[in-house]
Amino acid sequence: MNLPKNHAIVLGAGIAGLLSARVLAEHFTKVTLIDKDSFPTEVCPRKGVPQAMHLHVLLRRGLFILQKLFPEIEKDLIAKGAVTMDWGKDTLWLNPYGWTPRFTSQVVSYTFSRWMLEHTVRQRVMAIPQVKIEPHAEYKDLIIDNGEVCGVRIAVKKNYKMCTEILLSIRQEKIVKPLNF
Numbered sequence: 564m565n566l567p568k569n570h571a572i573v574l575g576a577g578i579a580g581l582l583s584a585r586v587l588a589e590h591f592t593k594v595t596l597i598d599k600d601s602f603p604t605e606v607c608p609r610k611g612v613p614q615a616m617h618l619h620v621l622l623r624r625g626l627f628i629l630q631k632l633f634p635e636i637e638k639d640l641i642a643k644g645a646v647t648m649d650w651g652k653d654t655l656w657l658n659p660y661g662w663t664p665r666f667t668s669q670v671v672s673y674t675f676s677r678w679m680l681e682h683t684v685r686q687r688v689m690a691i692p693q694v695k696i697e698p699h700a701e702y703k704d705l706i707i708d709n710g711e712v713c714g715v716r717i718a719v720k721k722n723y724k725m726c727t728e729i730l731l732s733i734r735q736e737k738i739v740k741p742l743n744f
Contacts, residue, residue: 569593572715576602576696578681581688585632588691596688596696597717606643606682619680620648621673633687637673640683645673 571587573580576598584594600609608616621629621640629636648654651668688694699720706714 570595572597574702574715576600576685576698578677578684581681581684582632584694585684585688585691588688588694592693594691594694596694597700597702597715598696598698599701599720601698602685602696603682606676606679608678614677617677618674619677621645621675621680623670623672626673629684633684636683636687639687640673640675640679643675643679643683645675645679648672648674 569591570593571584571591573583573587573594573596576584576596580596580598584596587594603609626637648671649668650670650672651666653665655665656663689696697717697719700717701720703716703718705712706716
């Protein structure tokens with residue numbers, strides 16, 4: 564079956580899902596991100612990212628890739644408080660011979676919270692007109708037709724109750740039906 568490339572569906576709207584949506588937006592007329600969380604409008608924690616509590620570092624190659632996908636994102640991160648880190652000057656290294664002396668190097672990275680990076684990337688992705696997030700959505704199953712995935716079934720929460728089942732299809736718009744309780 565040769566399906567039209569008009570709708571891509573991404574399960575999960577964390578950093579990997581957001582970056583996937585960004586790339587897919589170049590190839591599809593519509594991209595839908597499905598996630599069980601809600602998404603804050605400011606930089607703050609969200610339930611679905613428990614690993615966010617520790618320090619995060621964006622290495623040079625990661626920054627290079629992000630800059631290719633989102634020009635000027637480095638300026639956004641700095642404006643939000645990302646801290647520059649010189650690995651030779653700002654870190655201590657203990658090796659079998661003792662502490663390595665500190666020195667100014669050209670190996671520079673940024674440190675920040677996971678929340679800041681995800682929020683910054685999410686803002687950029689959500690500015691793409693054909694990308695939409697379906698928050699409070701629980702993945703149920705894939706829709707298979709002749710051995711190929713053609714959609715996904717999700718349940719959407721309203722006021723903490725599952726109240727709507729949605730079939731997102733790569734062939735057409737979403738089909739919404741109320742769940743029977």
